[in-house]
Amino acid sequence: LTAPKHVLVTGATGVVGVEVANRLAGAGHAVLALVHRNQSLVLNNGKRLSTVGGPDPAGGTIACVRGDVTKPRLGLDAADYRRLQSSIGMIVHCAAIVDFGRAPAVYQSVNVDGTAAVLALAQAAPDGPPPLVHVSTAYVAGERRGTVLEEELDVGQRFANAYEESKCRAEGLVREAVAGGLPAAIVRPSIVVGATRTGAIRDFKTIYAVLKTLTEGRVRSIPAYYGATLDLVPVDYVADVVAHAALRFDDAVGKTLHAVSAAPLTLRDFSDVLAEYPPFHVPRFVPPETFDVERLPLLERKYYDRIVSLYESYFTRRVAFDNAATLEFMGRAPAMRLRPFLRRLLDYCMRVRFLGRPLPDVGTVLADLHSSDRPGGDGASADGVVAAT
Amino acid sequence: MSTEQTEPAAAGTVDVEQLRERVHRLARAMSPQPIDEITADTRLVDDLGYDSLRLLELAIALEMEFDLSGISADETVSITTVGGIEEFLLRVLGEGAGAP
Numbered sequence: 001l002t003a004p005k006h007v008l009v010t011g012a013t014g015v016v017g018v019e020v021a022n023r024l025a026g027a028g029h030a031v032l033a034l035v036h037r038n039q040s041l042v043l044n045n046g047k048r049l050s051t052v053g054g055p056d057p058a059g060g061t062i063a064c065v066r067g068d069v070t071k072p073r074l075g076l077d078a079a080d081y082r083r084l085q086s087s088i089g090m091i092v093h094c095a096a097i098v099d100f101g102r103a104p105a106v107y108q109s110v111n112v113d114g115t116a117a118v119l120a121l122a123q124a125a126p127d128g129p130p131p132l133v134h135v136s137t138a139y140v141a142g143e144r145r146g147t148v149l150e151e152e153l154d155v156g157q158r159f160a161n162a163y164e165e166s167k168c169r170a171e172g173l174v175r176e177a178v179a180g181g182l183p184a185a186i187v188r189p190s191i192v193v194g195a196t197r198t199g200a201i202r203d204f205k206t207i208y209a210v211l212k213t214l215t216e217g218r219v220r221s222i223p224a225y226y227g228a229t230l231d232l233v234p235v236d237y238v239a240d241v242v243a244h245a246a247l248r249f250d251d252a253v254g255k256t257l258h259a260v261s262a263a264p265l266t267l268r269d270f271s272d273v274l275a276e277y278p279p280f281h282v283p284r285f286v287p288p289e290t291f292d293v294e295r296l297p298l299l300e301r302k303y304y305d306r307i308v309s310l311y312e313s314y315f316t317r318r319v320a321f322d323n324a325a326t327l328e329f330m331g332r333a334p335a336m337r338l339r340p341f342l343r344r345l346l347d348y349c350m351r352v353r354f355l356g357r358p359l360p361d362v363g364t365v366l367a368d369l370h371s372s373d374r375p376g377g378d379g380a381s382a383d384g385v386v387a388a389t
Numbered sequence: 390m391s392t393e394q395t396e397p398a399a400a401g402t403v404d405v406e407q408l409r410e411r412v413h414r415l416a417r418a419m420s421p422q423p424i425d426e427i428t429a430d431t432r433l434v435d436d437l438g439y440d441s442l443r444l445l446e447l448a449i450a451l452e453m454e455f456d457l458s459g460i461s462a463d464e465t466v467s468i469t470t471v472g473g474i475e476e477f478l479l480r481v482l483g484e485g486a487g488a489p
Binding site: 099101102103106203204205208209212213299302303306307359361362365366368369 | 414415418419421440441442443445446448449450452453454461462463466
């Protein structure tokens with residue numbers, strides 16, 4: 001008799017990874033959670049997952065393995081690496097940098113080289129490669145317009161940023177490995193946001209930073225089309241698709257699954273729903289042809305460059321992610337209708353005071369600091385800041 | 390670059406005490422959860438309540454206060470304490486002053 005094999009989940013502290021690890025352990029699997037620095041696993045609802053020590057968790061439990069997908073042998077010593085390799089019966093690869101605006105080398109190292117390292121782990125396993133569930137993104141489609149099919153990857157599209165390009169190359173590596181005999185399924189979430197029933201989200205990143213910048217009036221106009229679409233998908237649905245792909249791998253193998261919303265929101269939907277909230281500024285959408293970033297006031301320009309510009313391309317795209325294979329595999333799309341779901345997300349943000357109670361902006365803070373300086377101090381630069389806001 | 394009205398940081402004349410004082414005041418003023426006692430070891434996220442977005446705003450504030458151009462997102466991520474800001478500023482202000 002051999003011991004039941006473990007499921008290795010990379011990126012297990014991430015908002016999707018931790019939910020997947022929890023679902024797999026709940027289904028009775030012994031989960032090895034590959035974690036980088038942060039060793040605590042916190043679910044999207046804020047509850048901490050209990051973990052067990054040691055490299056050999058029992059079924060239904062989770063043990064953390066400290067490692068790093070950017071290091072040789074995942075940062076493990078040779079003996080630990082070999083033991084891991086022979087003990088895992090499946091890999092769920094969630095580790096990725098999803099923030100925008102980082103240096104290209106960061107995306108290369110984590111998203112591309114990290115995926116290559118996970119593939120190398122699988123391919124050299126002594127009993128043959130274990131099944132792999134690879135978490136990609138629907139935005140490997142880059143700046144494609146129209147309908148994107150699940151089986152399509154590289155059709156010569158342009159990418160808006162290093163993140164999209166890195167995830168496309170990572171998925172390309174997985175597909176090459178599949179051609180070489182690795183059994184794999186690929187899940188492509190769109191923009192991961194709060195939970196279906198509560199709207200709750202553990203980390204306010206990516207789209208939430210843009211939402212805050214816009215609704216607090218830090219940036220008041222953006223180049224955008226009302227008809228552009230943003231695909232927001234609840235985190236629980238994404239975790240369900242990834243976990244199902246692992247738990248029902250025989251059905252999922254060879255498939256690429258778009259874990260996306262039932263239908264994308266248009267920026268018109270966004271604009272209308274934001275206008276229902278009295279504390280919110282609603283950004284003015286300017287046709288991109290006439291938008292000139294140089295005409296923004298200095299401080300607004302800084303907010304724009306640092307936060308909003310990273311998403312600029314998303315405000316002009318009209319894209320739909322076909323999810324026929326996912327609907328067949330899961331039997332369902334995310335349950336909420338679009339506008340009610342957006343309201344639920346915003347209500348949660350208001351309730352936990354992420355939105356609706358802005359802190360003073362940079363101009364106000366600097367002006368206050370300098371107005372309390374002694375006369376003849378830094379007053380002149382404070383005036384410059386006030387004039388810029 | 391030419392609009393800065395505060396004392397320029399010439400090579401070798403960066404007033405470390407004054408810079409520290411300005412950084413502490415700014416980190417406190419921008420903080421979501423200001424605390425009275427700020428030291429070099431004060432952590433931006435755990436002690437002062439900064440989230441990723443407020444850290445970006447802090448970077449903007451530092452750029453404007455110290456007349457810097459573009460603190461990168463990677464630099465923002467790598468600075469975790471008030472002392473880290475001081476070290477970063479001493480480095481870039483020193484470099485800027487050393488340039489021809």
